Amino acid sequence: MKVTGASIIIKKLLEEGVEYIFGYPGGSVIPLFDELYNFTDRIKLIQPRHEQGGTHAADGYARSTGKTGVVVVTSGPGATNTVTGIATAYMDSVPLVIITGQVPVSMMGSDAFQEVDTTAITLPITKANFLIKDIKELTPALDLAFHIAKSGRPGPVLIDIPSDIQKALIDERKIVKGDIKNYSPRHDIDDEKINKVYNMLSESKKPLIISGGGIIISEATEILKRFMEKNNIPVITTLMGKGIYPSREELYFDGLGMHGTYYGNYAVQNSDLILALGVRFSDRILGNVEKFAPFAKIVHVDIDRSEIEKNVQPIIGIEGDVKEVLEKFLSFPELKTDFSDWIKELNQQKKEFPLSYEKGKKLKPQYLIELANKYFPEDTIVVSDVGQNQMWTAQFYKFTKPRTFLTTGGLGTMGFGLPASMGAKVGNPDKQVLVISGDGGFQMNIQELITIKRYALNVKILIVDNAYLGMVKQWQELFYNKRYSATPFTDNPDFRAIAEVIGIKSKTLKDWDKAEEIIKELALSKEPMLIHALIDPDENVFPMVPAGASLNEILLNKEG
Amino acid sequence: MNKTKRIVNVLVHDRPNVLVKLISFFEKRGFRVENINLIKTDKPGISKYNMIISGEDNNIGKSSKQLYKFVETIDVNLL
Numbered sequence: 001m002k003v004t005g006a007s008i009i010i011k012k013l014l015e016e017g018v019e020y021i022f023g024y025p026g027g028s029v030i031p032l033f034d035e036l037y038n039f040t041d042r043i044k045l046i047q048p049r050h051e052q053g054g055t056h057a058a059d060g061y062a063r064s065t066g067k068t069g070v071v072v073v074t075s076g077p078g079a080t081n082t083v084t085g086i087a088t089a090y091m092d093s094v095p096l097v098i099i100t101g102q103v104p105v106s107m108m109g110s111d112a113f114q115e116v117d118t119t120a121i122t123l124p125i126t127k128a129n130f131l132i133k134d135i136k137e138l139t140p141a142l143d144l145a146f147h148i149a150k151s152g153r154p155g156p157v158l159i160d161i162p163s164d165i166q167k168a169l170i171d172e173r174k175i176v177k178g179d180i181k182n183y184s185p186r187h188d189i190d191d192e193k194i195n196k197v198y199n200m201l202s203e204s205k206k207p208l209i210i211s212g213g214g215i216i217i218s219e220a221t222e223i224l225k226r227f228m229e230k231n232n233i234p235v236i237t238t239l240m241g242k243g244i245y246p247s248r249e250e251l252y253f254d255g256l257g258m259h260g261t262y263y264g265n266y267a268v269q270n271s272d273l274i275l276a277l278g279v280r281f282s283d284r285i286l287g288n289v290e291k292f293a294p295f296a297k298i299v300h301v302d303i304d305r306s307e308i309e310k311n312v313q314p315i316i317g318i319e320g321d322v323k324e325v326l327e328k329f330l331s332f333p334e335l336k337t338d339f340s341d342w343i344k345e346l347n348q349q350k351k352e353f354p355l356s357y358e359k360g361k362k363l364k365p366q367y368l369i370e371l372a373n374k375y376f377p378e379d380t381i382v383v384s385d386v387g388q389n390q391m392w393t394a395q396f397y398k399f400t401k402p403r404t405f406l407t408t409g410g411l412g413t414m415g416f417g418l419p420a421s422m423g424a425k426v427g428n429p430d431k432q433v434l435v436i437s438g439d440g441g442f443q444m445n446i447q448e449l450i451t452i453k454r455y456a457l458n459v460k461i462l463i464v465d466n467a468y469l470g471m472v473k474q475w476q477e478l479f480y481n482k483r484y485s486a487t488p489f490t491d492n493p494d495f496r497a498i499a500e501v502i503g504i505k506s507k508t509l510k511d512w513d514k515a516e517e518i519i520k521e522l523a524l525s526k527e528p529m530l531i532h533a534l535i536d537p538d539e540n541v542f543p544m545v546p547a548g549a550s551l552n553e554i555l556l557n558k559e560g
Numbered sequence: 561m562n563k564t565k566r567i568v569n570v571l572v573h574d575r576p577n578v579l580v581k582l583i584s585f586f587e588k589r590g591f592r593v594e595n596i597n598l599i600k601t602d603k604p605g606i607s608k609y610n611m612i613i614s615g616e617d618n619n620i621g622k623s624s625k626q627l628y629k630f631v632e633t634i635d636v637n638l639l
Contacts (some may be wrong), residue, residue, distance in 0.1 A: 123577055124584070128631050129578065148631055182573050182605070183631055306629035308621065 001168040005135050005161065006035035009099065011503070012142040013043055013356030018070050020052040020061065020426055022046050023302075024557040026074020027114055028101025031166035033072075043462060046455060049447040051078050054124040054441065055085025056445070059094050060420030063406045064381050065427040066219070068095040068149050068330040075101045076114030079160075080121065083415055086156045087125040091241060091410025093217060093460025095154035097145050098122075104164040107132055118160045119446035127155035128183075133419035135168040142543040152185040153304040187303065191502060194328045198298050200273055202335050206295075206342045207233050208271035210285075213409070214278015214302060220323035221402045224277065231335045234346055236264045238285055240409045241278070248550055250347055254355075257285030258545045259391040262353035265543075265551040267346050271296045278302060278322040281311040282410065291550035303327050348385045353412055353543075353556065355395050361514050362536035365389065365464040369396040371516055372434060372462065375523035381406065381424045385417035385441030387471035389464050391541040415444030418461065422448060425457045432460065432523070439465035439492050449502045452528050460522050461504075463495055466537040475541045478558070495532040565594065566620045567612045567639040571601070571633040581630055582609055589623050591615040606634065 004010075009032060013021065023045055025033045025218050036043060048054035051073045058069030069089075073082055089096045103112040120133045128148050130141040138161070139404055144147040194285040201207055215224055220245045228235050236253045237244060243420040246252050254261040256268050257421055268274070274296045279285075281300075286292050289312065300307075300314035301322050308317035318325055356368040369392055372382075381404040390407055399405045404426060408416040421435035442463050452459055473487040497508035509518045522531050545554045572578050579598070586593050595612040613620050620638075626637045 119577065119579075123580065128575070152631075254616060304629065306626040308625075436586075 001172050001384040003172055003365065004031070004035070005166040005168050005170075006031045006137055007026075008170070009045070009136050009142065009161070009166070010035050010039055012139070012146070013070065014039070015184070015185065016068070016146050017461060018043060018068075020044050020046055021070045021072050022048065022053055022058040022061070022076070022423065023049060023072035024051050024078060026078045026101060028075035028103060028163045029072060029078075031163060032099070032101065032161075032309070038169070038421070046422070046451070048419060048422075048451050050445065050532075051081035051203050052085050052415065053422075053445050053448040053451065055082040056088065056413075056416050056419035057423035057426070058096055058404055059089045060383060060422070060423030060428040062089070062096060062425040063092075063096050063420070063519040064403050066403065067427070068097055068146060069423065070334065071096060071102055073097040073098070074114065075118070077104055079116060079118040083121060083125070086158065088408050088411045088413045088416060089156045090125045090127075091163055092408065093154050093213065094156065095149040096156035097149050098156060099159040100158060100160050101166070101499070102131070102160045102162040105162045106164070108162065109402070117156065126235065127157070127160050128161065129158040131160045132165050135165050135170045136174070139175045140178035140304075143180060144183060146185050147178070151183065165402045183228050184531060187324075189320040189328060191316050191328070193316050194325070197318075197333050198329065199274070200297065200299070201231070202337055205271035205339070206270060206336065207339065208267050208274050208296070210268070210274060210276045210279050211235055211241040211244050212236045212277060212279030213238065214322045215241055215346060216243050216402045218278065218303070218321050218323040218357040219402070220278070220326055223330060224328045226328045227330050228327060232339045232343065232382070234267060234343055236260070236267055236407075237533070238279055238282075238520060239394055240408060242382065242394060242399040242405040243402040245398065250343060253346055254267075255394060257287065258547070259395065259541050259543070261350075261355060261395070262554055262556065263335065263349040264541050265545065265554055268293050268296070269551050274298045274315070276300045277326070283311075287545045288548055288550040291552070307496060320428045343474055359408065360512060363510060363532070363533065364539055365392045365535045367397045368462060368464065368511070368519060368533055369393055369436065371519040372436070373397050374522070375520045376432055377464055379404065380434055381428055383407070383417050383421040383424055383433065385410045385433040385435075385437035386414045387438050387441065387469070388466070388474065388541050389436050389438040389441070391471075392464075397543075414441040417441055419445050419448045421459045421461075422451055422457050427456075427460050434460045434462065436462045436464065438470060439463060439467065439489055440469045442495070448496070449499060449504060449530075454557055457528060458526070459528050460525065461528070462522065462534050463530065463532050465492060465495070465532060466535050466539065467492055469539055471541070477540070479546070499530040504528050504530055509533040563614060564617055564618055564620065565612060565614045568613050568620070568626050569639065570609045570611065570627040570633060570635040571588070571629055572607055572630070573608070573634065574607050575632050578630075580633050581632075582611065582627075585627065586611075586613055588595050591620060591623070632635065
């Protein structure tokens with residue numbers, strides 16, 4: 001029997017268990033959308049108002065569920081509109097499969113209508129991409145794409161499929177499967193290295209675990225908790241690693257880096273042995289790399305071999321799945337060394353230099369985040385945008401479960417929050433989803449409010465509006481003589497009115513005294529709701545390690 | 561800083577654009593690709609690129625390890 005390219009694609013999606021696709025039609029994907037029309041009972045389409053929104057939504061779906069997010073868009077502008085979303089997913093190791101339409105094979109290279117060299121554009125921001133020039137290549141490419149997106153260190157994979165290939169016929173018996181074994185990274189964890197690390201741990205006085213996004217991706221939070229609690233090792237997390245919280249709070253010291261905590265950075269700078277698990281040592285956590293962790297031997301575990309020795313030189317680098325590595329560590333007997341002095345020292349720092357803000361007067365974003373933390377259930381998925389809102393959320397919301405904090409850590413994409421929250425809700429209909437966004441980022445994908453309305457996605461939206469591009473303004477205030485070039489957004493519209501026109505319940509929040517009641521209402525609302533909070537425009541994110549400074553040179557407030 | 565030259569051999573799965581990836585990999589890190597040879601191996605689907613890379617410092621070796629980021633990379637050797 002002969003089958004079309006489009007039917008091969010849909011069959012593959014069904015085979016992979018894809019329940020949702022995030023898609024937007026266009027000239028080069030009409031055959032594919034036509035085939036999809038036969039399967040609307042099995043594959044549901046979430047159609048954004050802009051392809052960038054759709055890509056972030058697929059990303060939010062993937063981050064919150066661990067499944068691969070699927071995007072379908074047309075050629076040319078459809079494809080280029082996904083680029084920011086693909087780069088965002090690539091930087092944070094999120095599995096996506098992006099299917100783009102392309103002009104017919106015979107027209108490629110002729111500057112045809114809506115033609116763009118999609119695979120060239122996306123080459124540096126995908127794990128792999130494929131351009132299909134013959135229907136025989138389609139099945140192998142689809143097999144490889146879904147495999148590569150999820151295997152090893154996950155990431156986005158793109159398949160560019162000309163419209164004539166979608167319509168072309170192939171005899172089913174001639175279809176060849178993709179040879180995935182060539183792209184199945186094997187990691188034989190070196191037991192000798194594991195032994196060495198265990199010995200180093202037993203000789204250490206001030207060990208510290210830095211838990212990164214790899215711990216979340218490999219579903220290793222429970223095993224890490226068991227390991228650290230068994231051996232009394234303190235833990236801090238990177239931005240991407242949020243979502244592990246030990247049952248004993250005395251072992252947890254929040255984050256590190258530019259907007260980490262004072263005590264988290266203190267722990268790094270005073271530790272004698274750091275276990276960096278599923279971490280890529282981004283410049284935002286390192287500060288001045290020469291002065292990073294001056295007393296520590298560093299053990300670096302990562303599934304991506306190219307990360308080891310990239311930014312810091314470990315004494316031992318272990319290439320492998322961090323969950324398997326932790327299972328090996330856990331099989332060792334409990335460490336005899338007593339770390340209680342070290343834990344006491346860190347808790348003393350935590351007590352002396354806690355995260356803080358001024359209470360009871362002007363409306364502060366940190367207060368709203370703490371209130372949200374109080375009234376939303378523990379398994380709520382919180383999505384941030386980028387900038388001050390992101391850092392406040394990371395600092396003041398206590399994330400106790402994996403996949404509950406979705407944030408664009410690597411690329412720092414404004415406009416990520418709102419659409420990503422849609423994908424999170426689609427993938428987690430039984431959980432609450434709260435997006436905390438600044439006014440700038442919210443307006444970058446504000447059109448997706450219409451998508452939220454269309455699919456009745458019960459997303460809770462908290463806009464912390466300081467009428468500035470706040471993070472840039474903070475740098476201008478501290479390092480550029482308060483020259484606020486291009487950062488004031490004092491002409492922001494009334495977001496409550498916009499939400500209401502679209503049909504989303506909304507309230508404006510101006511006063512400290514009303515905050516608790518309104519955030520409670522947000523948490524309890526049975527339908528999507530938006531709070532437009534007009535916060536103190538002068539509030540900044542502290543502590544702060546200025547770019548390029550050592551983690552010791554931390555500013556606790558404007559005065560230093 | 562001394563200018564150095566190193567030979568970097570990369571064994572890869574044959575895929576479109578591997579050559580582009582390899583060249584841009586070195587160029588964006590500030591190195592120069594002086595020479596590149598593609599050698600077919602006796603295993604179908606696997607090729608070897610022999611490259612001569614020059615740069616201002618001694619980091620060619622360190623950077624080359626990051627070639628493992630590519631899903632196509634099987635092995636990297638420095639001479």
